[in-house]
Amino acid sequence: MYLPHGIPSHNTINRIFERICPLQFSKCLYNHSHHISEFVAKKQINIIDGKVLCGTRTSESKNSGLCIVSAWASEYHLTLGQVVVDKKVMKKWLFLPY
Structure with missing residues (x-):
């Protein structure tokens, strides 16, 4: 990942997480984990x-x-x-x- 201005401060990261809908994020994370687990289960x-x-x-x-x-x-x-x-x-x- 290219970060032209360096690593974001903790304040910037906090502002990002404040704007994320917890329910929607949970659904996305669950779907992503499910796809990974199906792929890895074959291994x-x-x-x-x-x-x-x-x-x-x-x-x-x-x-x-x-x-x-x-x-x-x-x-x-x-x-x-x-x-x-x-x-x-x-x-x-x-x-x-x-």
Whole structure:
């Protein structure tokens, strides 16, 4: 994307989002996602990845933190979905056959 005056300021981006109709935007995003998912469904999900996000640990427990499992279609550089899981469950998810 060519931006002759540089990256827009946060004020400009805010003005754009203020003018977008949330319902119409939701419909467009849903339709776009649906078409992408149909296309990618024909391909194989080839990466399942689990991470504990930095900075999400609570002071109560050394082993706490927000755990996320992601499914990727690396051929398209596309994240297909992310799920927040319990840390104990995450270990099981990473070894499920897909």
